[in-house]
Amino acid sequence: MKALDELTFDNRFARLGDAFSTHVLPEPLDAPRLVVASEAAMALLDLDPAVAQTPVFAELFGGHKLWAEAEPRAMVYSGHQFGGYTPQLGDGRGLLLGEVYNEAGEHWDLHLKGAGMTPYSRMGDGRAVLRSSIREFLASEALHALGIPSSRALCVIGSDTPVWREKQERGAMVLRMAHSHIRFGHFEYFYYTKKPEQQALLAEHVLNLHYPECREQPEPYLAMFREIVERNAELIAKWQAYGFCHGVMNTDNMSILGITFDFGPFAFLDDFDAHFICNHSDHEGRYSFSNQVPIGQWNLSALAQALTPFISVDALKEALGLYLPLYQANYLDLMRRRLGLTTAEDDDQHLVERLLKLMQNSGVDYTLFFRRLGDESAALAVTRLRDDFVDLAGFDAWAEQYKARVARDGDYGEEQRRARMHAVNPLYILRNYLAQNAIAAAESGDYSEVRRLHEVLSRPFEEQAGMEQYAQRPPDWGKHLEISCSS
Numbered sequence: 001m002k003a004l005d006e007l008t009f010d011n012r013f014a015r016l017g018d019a020f021s022t023h024v025l026p027e028p029l030d031a032p033r034l035v036v037a038s039e040a041a042m043a044l045l046d047l048d049p050a051v052a053q054t055p056v057f058a059e060l061f062g063g064h065k066l067w068a069e070a071e072p073r074a075m076v077y078s079g080h081q082f083g084g085y086t087p088q089l090g091d092g093r094g095l096l097l098g099e100v101y102n103e104a105g106e107h108w109d110l111h112l113k114g115a116g117m118t119p120y121s122r123m124g125d126g127r128a129v130l131r132s133s134i135r136e137f138l139a140s141e142a143l144h145a146l147g148i149p150s151s152r153a154l155c156v157i158g159s160d161t162p163v164w165r166e167k168q169e170r171g172a173m174v175l176r177m178a179h180s181h182i183r184f185g186h187f188e189y190f191y192y193t194k195k196p197e198q199q200a201l202l203a204e205h206v207l208n209l210h211y212p213e214c215r216e217q218p219e220p221y222l223a224m225f226r227e228i229v230e231r232n233a234e235l236i237a238k239w240q241a242y243g244f245c246h247g248v249m250n251t252d253n254m255s256i257l258g259i260t261f262d263f264g265p266f267a268f269l270d271d272f273d274a275h276f277i278c279n280h281s282d283h284e285g286r287y288s289f290s291n292q293v294p295i296g297q298w299n300l301s302a303l304a305q306a307l308t309p310f311i312s313v314d315a316l317k318e319a320l321g322l323y324l325p326l327y328q329a330n331y332l333d334l335m336r337r338r339l340g341l342t343t344a345e346d347d348d349q350h351l352v353e354r355l356l357k358l359m360q361n362s363g364v365d366y367t368l369f370f371r372r373l374g375d376e377s378a379a380l381a382v383t384r385l386r387d388d389f390v391d392l393a394g395f396d397a398w399a400e401q402y403k404a405r406v407a408r409d410g411d412y413g414e415e416q417r418r419a420r421m422h423a424v425n426p427l428y429i430l431r432n433y434l435a436q437n438a439i440a441a442a443e444s445g446d447y448s449e450v451r452r453l454h455e456v457l458s459r460p461f462e463e464q465a466g467m468e469q470y471a472q473r474p475p476d477w478g479k480h481l482e483i484s485c486s487s
Contacts, residue, residue, distance in 0.1 A: 001048035004056060009069035010107065011098045013182075016205060019198045020186075021073035024095055025066070027116025027126065029159035029171055032062025035134065035442060036450045037155040038141050040458065041177060044152065046102050052155065061175045062157040063115055070098040070110075074118035078192060079185030079252025080302050082286055087192065089185060089252050090120025093128055096181060107209075109181050110154075114173040127163045130156075131439045133172035134450055136263040138438070140176060142430040142457040143260050148238045149231075150260040151178040156450075158442070170443070178259060180210055184303040185252035191306035203310055206256055221310040226319045229300055231258025233323050236296045237330035240289075241338065242426075243269035243366045247279040247483070249287050249295045251302050265483035268429045270474050272359040272366040280482040297323050338370050339402070340378070340421045341409050351405060354398050362389040365473050367429050374421025377414050378406040426460035427471045433478025434470060 014021065037052035051057055059065045066072065074091040081089075095118070097110040113136070114128030133156045140153035154175040161171035182202075190199035207214060207224050217223035235258050239246065245267045246253075246260070253262040267278035274290040282288070287295060300323060304316040328349075335352045336344065359369065369388070373381045382399035389395040412420070434453055441449040456470050464470075 002046045003048065004051050004054075004060060005067070007045060007047075007067065007069075007100045009067065009071075009098045010101050011069075011071045012107070012209060013075075013096060013099065013109075013180075013205070014071040014073050016201060019195070020202070021075045021091075021096065022119050024072055024074045024116075024118045026063035026072060026095055026097075026112060026173075028063035029157065029161045029173060031160040032058040032064060032157045032173075033159070034058050035130070035156040035158045035172065035447050036137060036454055038137070038153060038454065038458075040144075041141065041152045041154045044102060044106070044108055044177065045100055045154075057155070058157050061112065061155055061173055062159060063112070063173065067098070072097050072112075072115075074120055075181065075186070076120060076189060077183055077185035077252055078189040079183070079250050080188070080299070081250045081252070082282075085188075085192070086252075088120070088189070089122075091118055092121040092124050093118070093126040107179060108177045109179070111176045111178070111181050112173055113176060114171060125163065127161070127171045128173065129163050129165060129169040130158055130172040130442060131169070132264075133174040134439050134442060135266070135435055136174050136176065138430055138435055138450070138454060138457065139263045139266055140260075141454060142460070143244070145458050145460050146238075146242055146426060146429075148242065148244065148260060149235055149258060151176050151255070153177070158447075178255070178257065178261070180206070180255070180257055182206060182210075182256045183252050183261070184254040184256065184299060184306070185250075186256070187303060187306040188251060191309070196309060199306075199309065203307075210257060219311070219315070221307065222315050222319065225304065225307055225311060225316065226322065228256065228258060228303070229319055229323050230326055232296055232300060233326035234258070234330050235260065236292055237327050237334060239292060240331055241334035242429075243272070243289075245269070245276060245278040245287075245289045246292065247282070247287055249292065249299060251299050254299050254303075267432050267483065269366045270431060270479050271363040272356060272369075273363075274356065274360060278483060293324075293327060296327070334424075337424045338421070340374055340406065340417055342412075342420075343409050345405070345408070348405075351398075351401060354401075358389055358391060358394055358398060361391060362395075364388050367426060368471075368473065370425040371422070371427050371471075374418055374425055377417070378403050423461055427463055428456050428460045428467070430457055431474050431478065432481045432483065433474045436478070436481055 039049040072095040076090040078087050094113040095115045099107050101107045117126035137153040137156045140150050143150035157173045159171050163169050163171040211224040214220045214223035247265040255261040265279040276289045277285045438449040438453045456467050
């Protein structure tokens, strides 16, 4: 394991030059201190977990110190925000400190969010507050533990720095990691500003570093775009299957790698509601839960437009046509597994749709229903879950169809059924009220709840002794928390 001063940097994005990013130094936080760190994320950099407890750790990720090999850069990009194009965005409060490669040969961006003003701050203060930093940290690591592709979070550093939002809060920084922080909006920026040389350089950079296997195809850029379409179809299928709402699916928040990216007013579903809007600022519901699938396609179409200098329109349309079938296949496969099914039948889509409609009409807890469905045999499970539904006749009809479907799937035994279903149906998810409880304690100087919640969420499928309170339905107040882009 390595110490902090033993990290090896290879700043490939910085070498693209000043047309792509601007050199900016982090603005240090007052009295930086560790709130929480992820040992799993630290392991990706081969870091000894003990270094998180050292003063230099908080100083590095609180903006006070910098590696000599680091090259902090604020990236420039544009994007479609709530459907309207914004010509220039960029890292308004984040800095790409540099790229570290580990002993396995993987490159990881170190991106410090909340690092102060940049040329792209757009009248903002460049800061992040403690609550939003905690939420991003918890979400990044929780999604990864669920098997949903995501950026990672190394740590949150708190401080005494005052920051004004709706009220005065404390500033914080979160160190997030990804193999790349390039977004759809990067390509849009160079396309709409008519900078073909820089756009070609960006395309070569992404192709060579992140999709090298596409070099072997007759049309490498088209192969790369197809792969991006496939990854996003798979990603959004996992969001929908596990009830995750991103909240701000602007094209500048969409990763070129097809990972969950740029956490803001996200939420997991409590009661199932296909029309749930997690972003209090999203007054028209553009990014509601059910809209995430078509918005994913819309965003890919925006990226396709920016790639027309490299790929024919007909080829781009053909590749875009893969999105919905791939999404549907991935989603249905995930839902079959969540229902404990190991084979495929033509009517499975309708079985899922009927269940979700019943859950919608009865306000059934989305996560706990699937977990409890795997606790015992199908016949006993549906009997116990029946009381959660208002339309008892409707549920009884579905339950009969489900039991018959399970019987046709094969008799694997109750223990094997439980193990198989519990391996894909989490007991613990990052509910908004759990995050809020941890944030409230942290804002009072007690970081123990953030750290405990992080530990619980790192093993979402495994029942953990003494942690029953994290697997409960939320209180009524917990279902109505207002989360906005400032969060």
